[in-house]
Amino acid sequence: MKRDGTAQAPARLAPLRRRGLRLAAAATLGAAVIWWAAYPVSGGGGGTRLMLVIAIAAGAMSLAQLAVTATVTRHPDGLTAADRIAAHATGLVMMLPWAELMTVAVLVLEALHSSRPWHTAVLAVALTGYLLAVHLAETDAGASTLRALLPLLSAGLGLTALSVGSAALPDLPAGPVVTLIRIGAVALAAVAAGLAVPVWLGRGQ
Amino acid sequence: MASPAEPVGTRHLPLRWGLSAYARRLVTLALAGLIIAIVTRRAEFAGLTAPALLMLATWRPDRAAQLTVRVSLDTPTVVEGTEVLVTVELSGQDELDARLTVDPGDHILAGTAVVMPAGHSRRVARVALEPTRWGRRSLGVLVITYTDRYRLAEGRAVLELPEIQCRPLPAGLRSSIVLSRLPSRLGEHPARSTGDGGEFAGVREFVPGDRQRRINWPATTRHGTVHLTTFAAERTQNVVVIADETTDVGDPGSTSLDFVLRGAAGAITRYLAARDRVGLVIFAGRLSWIGPGQGQRHHQRLLDLMMATPGGWERAVGLTRLPRAALPPGSLIIVFSPLLDPRLIEALRDVRERGFSVIVVDVLNSEPGHEGSRVSSLAGRLWRLEQEAIRFSLTQIGVPGVHWDGVSSLDEPLAPYTRRVLVAHR
Numbered sequence: 001m002k003r004d005g006t007a008q009a010p011a012r013l014a015p016l017r018r019r020g021l022r023l024a025a026a027a028t029l030g031a032a033v034i035w036w037a038a039y040p041v042s043g044g045g046g047g048t049r050l051m052l053v054i055a056i057a058a059g060a061m062s063l064a065q066l067a068v069t070a071t072v073t074r075h076p077d078g079l080t081a082a083d084r085i086a087a088h089a090t091g092l093v094m095m096l097p098w099a100e101l102m103t104v105a106v107l108v109l110e111a112l113h114s115s116r117p118w119h120t121a122v123l124a125v126a127l128t129g130y131l132l133a134v135h136l137a138e139t140d141a142g143a144s145t146l147r148a149l150l151p152l153l154s155a156g157l158g159l160t161a162l163s164v165g166s167a168a169l170p171d172l173p174a175g176p177v178v179t180l181i182r183i184g185a186v187a188l189a190a191v192a193a194g195l196a197v198p199v200w201l202g203r204g205q
Numbered sequence: 206m207a208s209p210a211e212p213v214g215t216r217h218l219p220l221r222w223g224l225s226a227y228a229r230r231l232v233t234l235a236l237a238g239l240i241i242a243i244v245t246r247r248a249e250f251a252g253l254t255a256p257a258l259l260m261l262a263t264w265r266p267d268r269a270a271q272l273t274v275r276v277s278l279d280t281p282t283v284v285e286g287t288e289v290l291v292t293v294e295l296s297g298q299d300e301l302d303a304r305l306t307v308d309p310g311d312h313i314l315a316g317t318a319v320v321m322p323a324g325h326s327r328r329v330a331r332v333a334l335e336p337t338r339w340g341r342r343s344l345g346v347l348v349i350t351y352t353d354r355y356r357l358a359e360g361r362a363v364l365e366l367p368e369i370q371c372r373p374l375p376a377g378l379r380s381s382i383v384l385s386r387l388p389s390r391l392g393e394h395p396a397r398s399t400g401d402g403g404e405f406a407g408v409r410e411f412v413p414g415d416r417q418r419r420i421n422w423p424a425t426t427r428h429g430t431v432h433l434t435t436f437a438a439e440r441t442q443n444v445v446v447i448a449d450e451t452t453d454v455g456d457p458g459s460t461s462l463d464f465v466l467r468g469a470a471g472a473i474t475r476y477l478a479a480r481d482r483v484g485l486v487i488f489a490g491r492l493s494w495i496g497p498g499q500g501q502r503h504h505q506r507l508l509d510l511m512m513a514t515p516g517g518w519e520r521a522v523g524l525t526r527l528p529r530a531a532l533p534p535g536s537l538i539i540v541f542s543p544l545l546d547p548r549l550i551e552a553l554r555d556v557r558e559r560g561f562s563v564i565v566v567d568v569l570n571s572e573p574g575h576e577g578s579r580v581s582s583l584a585g586r587l588w589r590l591e592q593e594a595i596r597f598s599l600t601q602i603g604v605p606g607v608h609w610d611g612v613s614s615l616d617e618p619l620a621p622y623t624r625r626v627l628v629a630h631r
Contacts, residue, residue: 097226100233107234107250111241117249124253127234131257135227135356139304140318148354149260156256163252196259 022137023066029130030059030102036123037109044112051112055105062098066137099134103127117167124160128153151199155192162188215275220351220360222268228357231257263355269298272362274349282370285339289369291332293347299326301351307366309345312338323354336371338458339466341512343368372508373463376471377614380623381479384442384537384562392441393480400438407435443484443497443533444476448511449542449549450489455571461543464568464611466511468541471615477504485510486531488542488549494531527552537562543569544595544606557602564622565599565606566615 038044038052068090110123132146146153162185169178224232238254241247275294283289295303302323309315314335321328334344344366351360387396395404408424411431424432448469453462469485476483482497485507495503495510532538538561542549557563573588575581596606607618616623 097229097233100230103230103234104237107237107241107253111245111247111250115247115249120247120249120253124256127253128256131227131230131234134230138226139352139356141302141320141356145302145356149356152259152263153256156259159255159259160252163248163255167248167252196262199263 019137019140022133023063026066026130026133026137027063029126029133030063033106033123033126033130034059034102034109036119036126037106043114044109046112048109048112051105051109055102055109058098058102058105061093061096062102062134064093065098066134068093069138099131103131115167117164121160121164125157128156148199151195155195158188158192158195162192215273216364217271217273218349218362218364220268220270220272220362222358222360225352225356225359228261228264231261231357235261260355261357264357265353268353268358268360272349272351272360273297274362274364276347276364276366278367278369282372283336284372285336285374288333288335289344291334291344291347291366293330293332293349295321295328295330295349296326298351299323299328301353301360303328304350304352305330305332306348306350307332307334307345308348309334310343310366312336312340312342313345315345336369339371339373339463339512341368342371370512372512373466373470375474376467376609376611378471378475378616378619379614380616380619381475381481382537382539382564382619382622384535386535387440387442388533388535389438390441390482392439394440394442395437396440398438399435402437402439404437404439405434406437408432409435441481441499443482443536444472445484445486445497445532445536445538446472447486447488447527447538447540447542449540449544449546450487451546451549452543454543454545454569459570459611461545461568461570464570464609465541465543467611468566468568468609468615469511470508472539472541473504473507483507484531484533484536486527487511488546488552492527494528496531497533497536526555532556532559532561534560538564540565541568543567544592544599545569550595550599553599553604554602557604563604564619565604566618567596567606567608568611569608570610 034052034055038048038055041048041052106123106127110120113119132149135141136143136146165181165185169181235254235257238250238257242250242254273296275296277292277294279290279292291307293305300323303321304318305321306318307315314337316333319330319332321330332347336342336344347364347366349362349364352358383394385397387394395402399406408421409432410428411420411433415433419433419435421432421434446469448465450462450465453460455461455463473483473485477499480499482499483503484497485495487493487510493510493513495507498506538556540549540553540563542565544550544565544567553563553565569592573585575585599606605622607621609615609618
């Protein structure tokens with residue numbers, strides 16, 4: 001964008017590398033999230049393997065969706081069999097919200113395992129990162145667009161930590177440690193509110 | 206061709222707001238996490254949803270319902286394979302990021318999306334589109350997407366882009382065929398007769414009335430009488446290009462009609478650049494023609510005629526006899542055709558019998574498909590023999606034919622006729 005508000009004509013090949021990197025980041029985070037939620041597979045309840053297959057399939061399709069979106073748009077002539085097959089394949093890939101399906105499958109995978117609060121907290125961080133990576137790869141927006149979200153992300157992760165602490169509290173013996181954790185939780189909640197409330201109040205600006 | 210930006214107009218479009226894909230994913234994460242937390246009674250799942258819920262809390266209900274957009278093209282006419290720039294000017298909503306994407310029309314290649322960041326009251330972007338095949342084409346649909354600061358809401362507006370005239374890419378042609386007998390009209394080709402040109406023609410004896418500045422002093426000294434240097438006259442020639450649009454066979458993008466139009470455009474461009482007078486006859490469902498002329502405006506008229514005439518296979522009467530007004534006597538006729546329509550063959554015989562010099566550029570590069578059976582291959586062989594017979598019969602009446610593959614320059618097939626003057630037989 002120039003100073004007078006004139007955007008540049010798009011270059012054909014320049015953003016390809018950047019898009020490839022973003023796709024790779026989304027793929028890596030997606031694979032990490034699935035692995036983290038499913039591990040150990042034998043430790044999960046009934047249906048873990050089925051849910052793992054669904055999560056992997058949905059993750060692969062969401063990446064394909066991103067790749068199709070990022071490809072330079074070109075209408076085929078629609079006359080050859082290859083064109084028709086390509087059009088059907090593209091329609092199949094774009095048909096369902098694959099990233100959402102993967103998110104639900106990953107959460108169910110995590111729920112199929114026994115309670116492990118810190119493990120779920122790490123999953124929350126990775127899953128949020130995956131959704132942001134998908135968003136950046138999809139819209140081709142710069143990473144700077146996330147700057148406005150940083151206070152909210154920090155506050156949200158603080159609350160996640162709070163929930164982990166509260167989940168761990170019943171297992172701890174009463175004493176100064178528990179009191180310390182409670183004081184820390186209150187302080188964390190105050191910091192989170194301090195981060196989130198100004199953003200919420202200023203959202204109209 | 207460069208012209209000032211063509212205004213297409215200012216439009217006020219309604220904005221339809223909805224959740225962005227990113228917001229939908231956050232909602233999914235939050236709902237799924239909360240449901241699992243309630244069902245399994247595990248507090249950590251409620252905590253997992255905290256970042257998503259906080260980011261969703263920035264949702265703003267009040268949003269603008271309309272936007273003002275102005276679209277213009279840098280040129281209303283392009284040649285296939287070259288870019289056209291669509292200038293999009295957005296006014297208002299300067300606090301929101303805007304993204305422009307094009308859902309391209311048929312045979313249009315679109316680039317990537319253009320992002321217009323917030324912070325400017327007047328934002329201008331240029332979107333490059335590339336028509337890949339000649340014809341009058343719709344550029345497609347422009348989708349303008351506004352996104353808020355937190356990427357939760359998306360406002361979409363859709364605008365139909367204007368049509369554009371895409372002309373065929375002229376085939377390469379650097380040499381030209383010159384007839385031995387040229388009309389007495391001032392031009393740039395050296396003629397057989399003497400005149401005021403620059404090319405040496407000979408030396409002859411002085412006769413009263415001759416210009417003294419042309420006295421050839423060495424010859425005068427040698428012969429003892431006054432001799433003059435004479436020069437060849439420079440003449441123009443009339444060239445009529447016949448484009449056969451009656452048939453269109455072959456793969457899309459390289460059909461016989463594609464090659465006919467590209468070849469005809471190349472020949473027209475080349476001969477007009479050589480200051481010849483060029484005319485065009487479109488041989489299609491109906492006959493359209495423009496008599497020979499010169500100049501840039503005439504060039505545009507010829508190309509416009511080429512694009513305006515719809516191809517057709519319907520039967521039409523009067524096609525076998527080309528009009529006299531379209532074919533001035535002594536013209537060179539260059540025909541671009543796959544030679545599949547017998548009416549054109551008859552028309553070529555007719556013009557040859559009327560004494561015109563005709564050369565045919567054969568653009569047929571495909572054959573009828575067959576399934577491999579014996580009968581089918583026999584039919585294919587008969588078809589090829591018939592095609593050879595048609596070309597042979599034309600050669601016999603003095604209409605030479607050359608084959609052009611549509612890819613290489615036209616200089617290669619026409620080389621035997623461009624190296625020396627083409628003798629005009631009557």
